Amino acid sequence: MNPFQTPIEYLKGVGLSRADVLKKELGLATFEDLLRHFPYKYIDRTRFYKIRDVEPELPYVQVIARLTHKELLGEKRTKRLVIQAQDDTGVMELVWFQGIRWMEKALVPGKAYIIFGKPTFFNGKAQMAHPEMELYTPAALLNKGNSTLQPAYNSTEKMKQFGLDSKGLQKLTATLLEQYAKDIHENLPLYIINRFKLASRATAYRNIHFPEDAAALNEAQHRLKFEELFLLQLKLLRNKVLHTQKFKGNIFGTVGNLFHEFYHHKLPFELTNSQKKVLKEIRQDTQRGVQMNRLLQGDVGSGKTVVALMSMLIAIDNGFQTCIMAPTEILATQHYATIKSLVGDDFIEVALLTGSTPQKARKVLHQRLESGDLKILIGTHALIEDKVQYKNLGFVVIDEQHRFGVEQRAKLWRKNAIPPHVLVMTATPIPRTLAMTLYGDLDISVIDELPAGRKPIQTVHFFENQRLAMFGFMKREIAKGRQVYVVYPLIKESEKLDLKNLEDGVNVMAHEFPLPDYRISIVHGKLKAAEKQFEMDRFVKGETQIMVATTVIEVGVNVPNASVMIIENAERFGLSQLHQLRGRVGRGAEQSFCILMSNQKLSYDGRIRLNTMVKTNNGFEIAEIDLQLRGPGNIEGKQQSGVLDLKIANLATDQELLIVIRHVVEDIFKVDPQLGLPENQILHNSLQEKGQGLSWDKIS
Ligand code: ADP
């Protein structure tokens, strides 16, 4: 029996009511949860500050100062004790709102104290509320000099009422370690520990809570990060191995007529090197006899669809059926149009199946799928409904993966005795390390170049005082026959304000771009669906030149003639959203532009975001910077996963470590796919072990 699964109430000093609070407030239910409630920082009590050097950004600091003046201020609820403290560099103010009487008696003016607390500033003067006070003596000083990094734990108001502030948690953790440190077993193989010079697990847990010194703390953090990333990758890659063993795959032995015909006579352009590389990867995957599960990442317009189509042709050449599944009807319809225009009329039949396909037509489609007569089907979820049966579905393309759950993917596998190969396409680039973790069970292909001859979108950043120049630019582009998007942010909390922003903007614009020369479409969330559609249609048909919109236009409009994207209050958008919005232009033959409008005042992050957009069009570069700025927790698409709820490792800052570990784990499985070797026995156990703070059940 693993003692760390013991309910928290059984720990000495906890009991039922505190256990309840721990569970409700921080989700700490077992000994292990407490063990893995790591300090969020450490307080260094070996260091002393001079009052002159105390700054508001500092966490807890410690000064030695003489108390000079003591007074009681305020009445009843505003009553407080204020004491001035002085060293040879300055004066600071100490304040108590509680325990006033006791402190007043205990603290003696004229004497020096070791004062420890969180500095704040008031009227330019350093202040501390409720500092810890200790009479200054050489012995006390010596004691402090030895005292090491003290852990500070997250806690809540509610917990504090139960004596579970940082100090209280410290005590419980100390008790836990005292009693059970001997039960913390190693969970990594010895050869890994030796090779990477890792601290032992027990030592690491002790030092993460109560570090002997900074070096010990570093070692502990490194060990626990290593362990966390290692076990995560172990789990992900093992699933992949199991999957490979479980699911046989159809073998596409030949590249046949359809493919050659298309490649030599239909394909209107030369493939980019990236596209060729990905096709090769898919070719290899589909000849191994195991099911392919591949993620294809590439910016909008990088040419993913062509790659998908050519892979499908190979499948058909080998006697199989294929389909493309898109998350919305609009996208499905767009794919349908794209594919049809690529293959032309009498090359091969392409069919569309969505929620709004009429019953009768649907029946015919069903029959033709069952007979195997229909080879390419494009559609929405309708494709995987139970009543849709294929004769021999061999290759499935899923567009925009993050909207399809893993479960829906699995549903496809059950459509045949041998599951089809699956290619997942996404236009939201994410950094490699994130992809490795989010889609750990998929192989990853990347298209990271745009087709030749494509003109990169030119992006500039204008401040509010350059608005007239921006209007002038719009007019010149419209005079050339182009169309313009103007996008306003819409954030739930301030929806009203945002809408007002948009309306004000429209008023200014209506003045600047008067009828009948200019026409403006306006689209925002408060419009009825039909009104929205009407306004969009006018823009798509070119009846209006300007589309003013909130971010609703993110969802699948494609207007190649629109070549200017203006983003208002651009500083309020996240990087990936800015990149997505910009991707709305640059779809036609014309040079496209993006103008980022912002306030004069920008936050540090805001400035980096806008500069990044100006500097690069590369979605992967942008995603990387986004990850650094926001941390992995906020990256789009991770919601489905839960695997990013890492306790101590950080996918933004620990990328190098993750890549090293990924290779190590890959090598382990190469040599020992069953983890059957004696030295890997321990990994078997680690995988069985419940609750490494990792959400195993969410990983698949
Ligand atoms: P994605 O699906 O990645 O957004 P598409 O496959 O729809 O991109 O391609 C965008 C456009 O670029 C399409 O019109 C397509 O025909 C065209 N295209 C794709 N590959 C190339 C290429 N190698 N050279 C020129 N044009 C290409």
Ligand code: MG
């Ligand atoms: Mg596409």
